[in-house]
Amino acid sequence: MKKAIYFKKMTITLSGAFIAFVFLSILIKYGIINRYYTGILISFGINVILAVSLNVTTGFLGQLTLGHAGFMAVGAYCAAFISKNLVGLPDVVCFMIALTGGGLMAMLIGALVCLPTLRLKGDYLAIITLAFGEVIKNILLNLSFLGGANGYIGIPRFTDFGWTFWLAVITVLATLSLMRSRFGRVITSIRDDEIASEATGIAISRFKLLAFIFAAFFAGIAGGLYAHYMSIIEPRVFDIDKSIEILVMVVLGGMGNVPGCIIAAGVLTILPEFLRGVDNLRMLLYAIALIVIMLCKYNPNFNRLIHRWRNKLKGADRT
Amino acid sequence: MKVLEVQNLGVNFGGLRAVDNFSLSISENELVGIIGPNGAGKTTVFNLLTGVYKASDGEIKVNGKSIKNKSCHQIINMGLARTFQNIRLFNDMSVIDNIKVGLYHRYRYNLMTGILKTSKYFKQEEAINEAAVNLMDVFGLMPYRDYLAANLPYGKQRELEIARALATKPSLLLLDEPAAGMNPQETIDLMNTIRKVKDEFATAILLIEHDMHLVKGICQRVVVLNYGQVLTAGPTDQVLTDSAVIKAYLGE
Amino acid sequence: MNTFSQFLMQLFNGINSGSIYALIALGYTMVYGIAKLINFAHGDIIMVGAYVCLLSINGGLPLPLAIIASIISCTVLGIMIEKIAYKPLRNASRITLLITAIGISYLLQSSFQLIFSSNSRPFPDIINLPPLIIGDITIAGKYYVTIIISVILMTVLQLFVKKTKTGKAMRAVSEDQGAAMLMGINIDKTIAITFGIGSALAAIAGILYCASYPIVSPYIGAMPGIRAFIAAVLGGIGSIPGAVLGGFVLGIIEALTKAYISSQLSDAIVFSVLILILVFKPSGILGQNAKEKV
Numbered sequence: 001m002k003k004a005i006y007f008k009k010m011t012i013t014l015s016g017a018f019i020a021f022v023f024l025s026i027l028i029k030y031g032i033i034n035r036y037y038t039g040i041l042i043s044f045g046i047n048v049i050l051a052v053s054l055n056v057t058t059g060f061l062g063q064l065t066l067g068h069a070g071f072m073a074v075g076a077y078c079a080a081f082i083s084k085n086l087v088g089l090p091d092v093v094c095f096m097i098a099l100t101g102g103g104l105m106a107m108l109i110g111a112l113v114c115l116p117t118l119r120l121k122g123d124y125l126a127i128i129t130l131a132f133g134e135v136i137k138n139i140l141l142n143l144s145f146l147g148g149a150n151g152y153i154g155i156p157r158f159t160d161f162g163w164t165f166w167l168a169v170i171t172v173l174a175t176l177s178l179m180r181s182r183f184g185r186v187i188t189s190i191r192d193d194e195i196a197s198e199a200t201g202i203a204i205s206r207f208k209l210l211a212f213i214f215a216a217f218f219a220g221i222a223g224g225l226y227a228h229y230m231s232i233i234e235p236r237v238f239d240i241d242k243s244i245e246i247l248v249m250v251v252l253g254g255m256g257n258v259p260g261c262i263i264a265a266g267v268l269t270i271l272p273e274f275l276r277g278v279d280n281l282r283m284l285l286y287a288i289a290l291i292v293i294m295l296c297k298y299n300p301n302f303n304r305l306i307h308r309w310r311n312k313l314k315g316a317d318r319t
Numbered sequence: 320m321k322v323l324e325v326q327n328l329g330v331n332f333g334g335l336r337a338v339d340n341f342s343l344s345i346s347e348n349e350l351v352g353i354i355g356p357n358g359a360g361k362t363t364v365f366n367l368l369t370g371v372y373k374a375s376d377g378e379i380k381v382n383g384k385s386i387k388n389k390s391c392h393q394i395i396n397m398g399l400a401r402t403f404q405n406i407r408l409f410n411d412m413s414v415i416d417n418i419k420v421g422l423y424h425r426y427r428y429n430l431m432t433g434i435l436k437t438s439k440y441f442k443q444e445e446a447i448n449e450a451a452v453n454l455m456d457v458f459g460l461m462p463y464r465d466y467l468a469a470n471l472p473y474g475k476q477r478e479l480e481i482a483r484a485l486a487t488k489p490s491l492l493l494l495d496e497p498a499a500g501m502n503p504q505e506t507i508d509l510m511n512t513i514r515k516v517k518d519e520f521a522t523a524i525l526l527i528e529h530d531m532h533l534v535k536g537i538c539q540r541v542v543v544l545n546y547g548q549v550l551t552a553g554p555t556d557q558v559l560t561d562s563a564v565i566k567a568y569l570g571e
Numbered sequence: 572m573n574t575f576s577q578f579l580m581q582l583f584n585g586i587n588s589g590s591i592y593a594l595i596a597l598g599y600t601m602v603y604g605i606a607k608l609i610n611f612a613h614g615d616i617i618m619v620g621a622y623v624c625l626l627s628i629n630g631g632l633p634l635p636l637a638i639i640a641s642i643i644s645c646t647v648l649g650i651m652i653e654k655i656a657y658k659p660l661r662n663a664s665r666i667t668l669l670i671t672a673i674g675i676s677y678l679l680q681s682s683f684q685l686i687f688s689s690n691s692r693p694f695p696d697i698i699n700l701p702p703l704i705i706g707d708i709t710i711a712g713k714y715y716v717t718i719i720i721s722v723i724l725m726t727v728l729q730l731f732v733k734k735t736k737t738g739k740a741m742r743a744v745s746e747d748q749g750a751a752m753l754m755g756i757n758i759d760k761t762i763a764i765t766f767g768i769g770s771a772l773a774a775i776a777g778i779l780y781c782a783s784y785p786i787v788s789p790y791i792g793a794m795p796g797i798r799a800f801i802a803a804v805l806g807g808i809g810s811i812p813g814a815v816l817g818g819f820v821l822g823i824i825e826a827l828t829k830a831y832i833s834s835q836l837s838d839a840i841v842f843s844v845l846i847l848i849l850v851f852k853p854s855g856i857l858g859q860n861a862k863e864k865v
Contacts (some may be wrong), residue, residue, distance in 0.1 A: 003441040064666050066673075116850040123609050124849055126669055127800065131842040134797075138838050174434055181433030181440070182423055182447070185412070189420040192409035199369060199403070200421050201395035201487050210430075244677065251670060280689070283681035290674030291656055298663045 017169050021162070028161055038161055040269060042229055045164035046222045047265040049171045051249035052258055053218035058247065059255035060179060061211040062191030064126040067113070067133030068219055068246045073238035074109050074136060075102035075220025076227040077146055080155040083228065095158040099167075099224040106220025107213045109136075114212040118205040133243055140235035151234040152227075159229035167225060171218050176258055178214065187211050188256070241283065248286045251293055320383065322347055322398065322491045322523045323368070328377035330367060337363045338547045341377070345491060350517055350524045352534045352555070355544035356567060361527045362404060364544070365493050369401055370394045382490055396424060400489035402480045404496045404527075410469035414460055414479055417468050418451040421486025425450070454482045457519065458512065474505045478512060485520055492516070494526040498533050510536050535559060543567065576707050581830040582823060587714045587783060589822020590721035594776035595799030596806065596814035597728060598769030604745040604809035605765045606661075611672040612652060613773060614796015615679035618789060620645045620774030621781045622683065625694055634697055642774045649770025650763050658759070683789040691788035694781040717779045724772065725815050731768075732811060741765055745809065798825070801845045807858020816856060 024041070027033040033041070054068045079102030086094050113132045117125045146152050178184050189197045190204050198204050227233045249268050253260030275282045296302045321344045328341040338360045345351055353361050366372045368379060370391040379386045381397045389397070400421075409417050428443045455461050458478040463471055468479060477497060484492055497513070498506045510533055517524055528534050534541060534555065541558045543550040545567045551558055558564060595617060602610045620641045627637035656671050700712030732738035743751040744761045752758050780795055781787055798821060806817025824844060828837045848855060 002445075003438070006436065006441070058666070062664075062666060064669050116846055120849055120853055123665060123669065124804070124853065127609065127804075128846060128849065131797070131801075131845055135839050135842050138835070142835055177434045177436060181430075182419070182426070182428070182444075183430060183433055185416055185420050186423055188412055188416075189409045192411050193407050196403070196407035196409065197420070198391045199395060199401055199407070200483060201392050201400075201424055202420070203390075203392045244673065247670070247673070255666075280681050280684045283677055284685060287674045287677035287681055291671055291678065294663075294667050294671040294674065295656070295659055298660050298667060 013173075017165075021165050024165070025161065040273065041161055042159065042164045042225075044266055044269040045161075045168040046225050046229075047246075047249065047269050048168045048262050049218055049222040049225070050246045051253065051261040051265040052171050052175050053215040053222070054246050055250050055253075055256065055258060055261050056175060056178070056187075056211050056215045058250050059257070059261075060184070060191060061187050061208060062255075063208065063211075064247075065129040065212075065215075066126050066240065066243050066247070067129035067131075067136075068215070069238040069240070069242035070129070070133035070136040071106040071110055071216040071219035072223035072226065072242070073140060073235065075106040075223030076233050076238070077140060077152060077223075078102040078105040078220070079224030080152055080227040080233060081146065083156055083158065084154065091156070091158060094156075095163070095228065098158075098228070099221055102224035102227075103217045103220040106223065107217040110213045110216025110219075111209060114209050118208055130240065130243075133238070133240060137235045137239055140238075147234075149235065151232050153232045155227050155231045155233065157228060157231050159225045164225055164229075167221060171221070172258060172262065174218075175214075179258075183207070183210065191256075244286065248289055251290055320347065321345065321380075322349075322382055323525070324378075324380040324383075325368070326378045328364070328367060328374055328379065330363065330372060330375045336547055338367065341544075341547075341549060343542060343549075343552075345523050345525060347490065348517065348521055348523055350513070350537055350539050351526075352538035352541045353525065353527045353544060354529070354531075354534060354541055354564075355550070359544040360547040361544055362495060363547075365401060365495055365527065368394075368493065369399060395487060395489075398490040399493065400484035400487045400491075401493040402477075402484055402495055402497065404499065406476050406480050408468040408471075408476060408480060408483075410467065412468060413465050414463050414468055414471065415448075415451050415455065415465065417479055417483050418454050418486050419447055421483040422447050422450055425486075425488060450486070454486055457515065458482045474501060474508070477501075477509070481512070481516065485516065485522070488520075489522055491523045491525060494524060494528075496527050496529065498528060498530040503532075506530055506533055509533070513537055531559065573707075577830075579708055581826050583708075583710055583714060584830075585823035585826030586819060587717050587822070588825065589802075589819035590718050591776050591780050591783070591795060591818075592799045592802045592822050593815045593818025594721050594724060594772050594779070595795055596803040596818045597725065597811060598773050599800050599803040600806070600808055600811060600814040601741070601765050601769050603803070605741060605762055606653075606657065607665075608657060608668050608672060609800070610769075611669070611796075612675035612679060613769065614792035614794075614799070615676050616645050616649060616770050616773040616792070617777035617780060617795060618683065618787075618792035619648060619679060620777030621694065621787045621791060622687065623774075624778050624781070625692065625787050628695055628697075638775075638778060641778060642771045645770040645774035645777075646767045649766040649773075653763055653766040658762075680789050680792075687789065689789060691786045691791075694785040694787050696782075696785065697778070698782050713779075713782045717783065720775070720779065724775065725811075728768070728772070729811055737761070737764060798841060801841060803855075804845060805848050805855055807855025810855070810857045813855055813857035820856075 024033065028038050050068065050072065054065065057063050057065050079098040082101045083094055083098035086097060113129060117128045140146060141149050186197070186202050186207050189202065190207055194204055245268065249264040250261055252267070253262070253264030272282050323343065323345040325341060325343045328338060329336065330338045341364060353364065355361055363372065367374050370386060370389055381394065381399055384397060386394050386397065409420065426443045426447045428439050432440050455464065458481070460475065460479060460482065463475060468476065471479060481494070498509055501509060513524065514537060516522065538555050540553065541555045542552040543558060543564050550563055550567055551561050595613065598613050599610060602608060602613070623644045624637050624641040627640045628634065632640065652675055656675055657668065660668050660671060698713040698716050700716060702712055703710040703715055732741060740751070740756045740761045741764070743754065743756055744758055748758055799818065802817035802821040803814045804817070805821055806813030806815065821841065821844070825837055825841055828840045832840065
C-alpha cells in the first residue's frame with residue numbers, strides 16, 4: 001500500500017473512532033445510555049479484543065486453540081494482583097502497569113504452552129491448549145493468596161468505557177497491521193501449507209510462536225480489563241465454555257476476517273441479554289451455530305449460492 | 320564454484336536402501352536432469368537435499384557449506400529452492416502474496432516497524448511489491464495478480480510455484496516433475512520458461528522428469544537413477560542412447 | 572493393613588478406572604485411525620449411554636435390557652453423528668472437522684441439560700456381587716466385573732479387527748482410503764461401522780463408569796472423555812493395543828497420584844503426562860511415526 005493512501009485511510013479510521021467515542025461518551029455522561037447498557041458496551045469491547053486476538057491463531061495461523069480463556073485468566077489475575085499491591089501511584093499509571101503486566105504474563109505463559117507443541121500438528125495443539133486452560137483453572141482454584149475458589153475480591157474498578165473502547169481499537173489496528181506486514185503474510189502461508197512454507201525458507205515454528213504470544217498478550221489485556229470491571233474474579237469464569245464462546249465469535253465472524261469478528265462479538269454480547277435465565281439455550285445455539293457454519297462453509301451448493309448473491313449485489317451496484 | 324556437491328549420499332528406510340552411493344556436483348548456471356523409472360529414488364534425493372529426510376551417510380554441500388544438522392528452512396536460505404511433484408501453493412492467498420512470502424528474507428524490516436508502519440515499512444514494502452511484479456512479469460502472471468492461487472489454471476499454478484521458489488533468489492532450483500500432467504504444447508511452453516529462468520536468473524537447475532522430450536530439449540547433463548543407485552551419468556545425448564538406460568526403462 | 576496392601580488396593584483402583592479409559596480410548600483411536608478426526612463428542616456419548624441406561628431402569632426395564640437399549644441408542648447416535656456432521660466434511664480441512672466435533676459435543680451436552688436439567692441424579696447400584704478378598708485386600712464386586720468385561724471386550728475387538736472381513740476393511744481404510752475404495756471396499760459403510768463400534772463401547776464404558784461413580788449429569792462425559800483421549804495419545808493414537816495399554820497406564824498413574832501426591836493436583840499431573848508424551852514421543856508408546864508424504 002502506498003504511504004499516502006495508508007495515512008489517509010488511517011486518518012479516516014481514527015477520526016471515525018474518535019467521533020464514535022465522543023458521541024457515546026456524551027450519551028453515557030448524560031445518562032441516555034444507562035449503566036446497564038454501558039456495561040454491555042464494555043463487555044462488547046472486551047469480547048472484541050478476545051475474538052480478534054483469537055483470530056490471529058485460529059483464523060490466520062490456522063491452529064485451533066481451545067484455551068484462550070486460560071490466557072484471559074492469567075491476564076486477569078496478574079493485572080488484579082498488580083493493581084491491588086501497587087499503592088501510591090495515580091490510578092491511570094497503576095492501571096496501565098497492571099494491564100501491561102497482565103498482558104506480558106499471559107504472553108509468557110502463552111510461549112510456555114506453545115513451545116512444546118511447536119512440532120505438532122493442529123489436532124494435538126487443540127488438545128494441549130484445552131488441557132492448559134483446565135490446568136490454569138485448577139491451579140487458580142488452589143492458590144489461596146489469589147482467593148482460590150471463593151474468588152479474588154476487592155479489585156479496584158478502573159475499567160470504564162474509554163479504556164475498553166481505545167484498547168479494543170488498538171487491538172484491532174495492531175492485528176490488521178500485523179497481518180498486512182511481511183510477518184502476516186508468512187503466518188497466513190503457514191495456514192495454507194506448512195510444508196510449502198518451510199520449503200520457501202520460513203522458520204515456521206518461529207511464526208507460530210509469534211502468532212501465539214501476540215494473541216495471548218491481547219487476551220491478557222482483555223482479562224485485565226474484565227478483572228477491573230467486575231472487581232471480583234473467579235476461576236470458573238475462565239473455563240472451556242468461555243474459550244468456546246470466543247471461538248464461536250471467530251467462526252461466526254469468519255476465520256481470518258477481522259471486521260466479521262467484531263460484528264460477531266457484538267451479536268454474541270447482546271444475544272445472552274435476550275436469553276437471560278435460559279443459559280442452557282445459549283450454549284445450544286452456540287453448538288448449532290458451530291456445526292451449521294462449518295457444514296455450510298464446506299457445502300459447494302451453499303458456496304455457489306453465496307457467490308450468486310454477491311454477483312447480484314455487485315451487478316446492482318453498477319446499474 | 321560448485322553450487323551443489325553431493326558425495327556418496329545414502330539413506331535407509333527400515334531395511335530398504337532407498338538411495339545408495341549417490342554423487343553429483345552442479346556448477347553455476349548448469350541445467351541437469353535426473354531420470355529413472357518410478358520408485359528409483361529421485362524424489363527421495365530431493366527430499367534429502369532439502370533436509371526433509373536426513374541422510375544416513377554421505378555429504379551434501381550447498382554453495383560450499385555442509386547442510387549437516389540443518390533444518391529444511393535453513394537449507395533453503397543457503398541457496399536452494401524447490402517445487403513439488405504435486406503442486407503446493409498457498410491456495411487461499413493471492414498470486415502476488417504467494418510470491419511475497421518467497422521474498423520474506425530478501426527485504427527485511429522488524430516486527431515493530433511492521434506494526435507501527437514507519438516509513439521504512441513503506442520503503443521496503445514498495446521494494447517487495449516491485450520485486451514481486453517483476454517476477455510475475457517473467458511468468459506472465461500479471462493478469463492473475465489478485466486471483467487466489469487455487470483458482471489459477473494448472474499450467475499457471477506450476478509457473479507460480481517456480482516463481483515463488485525463484486523469489487528466494489536461489490543459486491540452485493530443484494524442479495520435481497515440472498511437466499507432469501501437461502499436454503505437449505504446455506510442455507513446450509514450460510521448456511521455454513525453464514530456459515528463460517536459467518538465463519535471466521542465472522540460477523542452476525536440477526530437475527526430475529519423465530518427459531524425455533523435455534529432458535532432451537533442455538538438459539545439458541543427465542543422471543540416471545535405478546534402484547537408488549546411479550546407473551549412468553553424462554551429457555544428455557550420450558546417456559539417452561545408452562543401452563543400459565534403455566534396458567532400465569523398457570526392460571529386457 | 573500394611574503399606575504394600577494399600578499400594579495394591581490403589582493399583583486395583585487404577586486398573587479399574589484404567590479399563591474404563593481403555594474402552595473409551597478404543598473409540599477415539601479407531602475413529603482417529605479411520606477418519607483422522609479427534610471425535611470430541613465421544614466423551615458425551617458416554618453420558619448419553621449412562622442416561623439411557625438410567626432412564627430404562629427407572630422405567631422398569633430389567634438391567635440386561637436397559638444395557639442393550641443403551642448400547643443400541645449410542646450406536647445409532649454415533650452413526651447418525653457421522654452421517655450428518657462428519658461425512659459431508661470428509662475432505663475438509665482438519666480445523667473445520669475439529670470445530671464441528673466440538674459443536675457436536677456441546678450440542679449433546681446442552682440439549683441433555685435442557686431436557687434433564689443440570690442437576691445430577693443418583694445411578695443405581697447395578698453390580699451387586701460379593702467382594703473378592705485376597706489376604707487383607709478387598710476388591711469390590713464392581714471393580715473386578717469392570718475389569719473382566721473390559722478385557723473381554725478388548726480381546727473381542729482385537730480379534731474382530733484382525734480376523735474378520737469387516738475388520739480387515741477397517742484397517743485397509745485407515746491405511747489408504749483411495750486404495751481401499753479401488754479394492755471394492757465400501758468406505759462409507761466401513762466408517763459408519765467404526766463409529767458404531769466405538770459408540771457401543773462408549774455406552775458400555777458409560778454404564779461401567781456410573782457403576783463406579785454412581786452419579787449421572789450432562790457433564791459426566793467430559794472428564795473420562797479427555798482422560799481416555801490422553802490414554803489414546805499415550806498409547807499411540809490409531810493403535811488398538813496402544814489404546815488399551817495407554818488406558819491402563821493412565822488409570823494407574825492417576826490412582827497413584829491421588830493416593831500418594833495430591834488429589835487436587837491429579838488433573839494437572841495427568842495433563843502434564845500428555846504434554847510430556849507429545850514433546851518426547853508424539854507417536855505414543857505403540858504408535859508408528861507418520862510422516863506426511865512430500
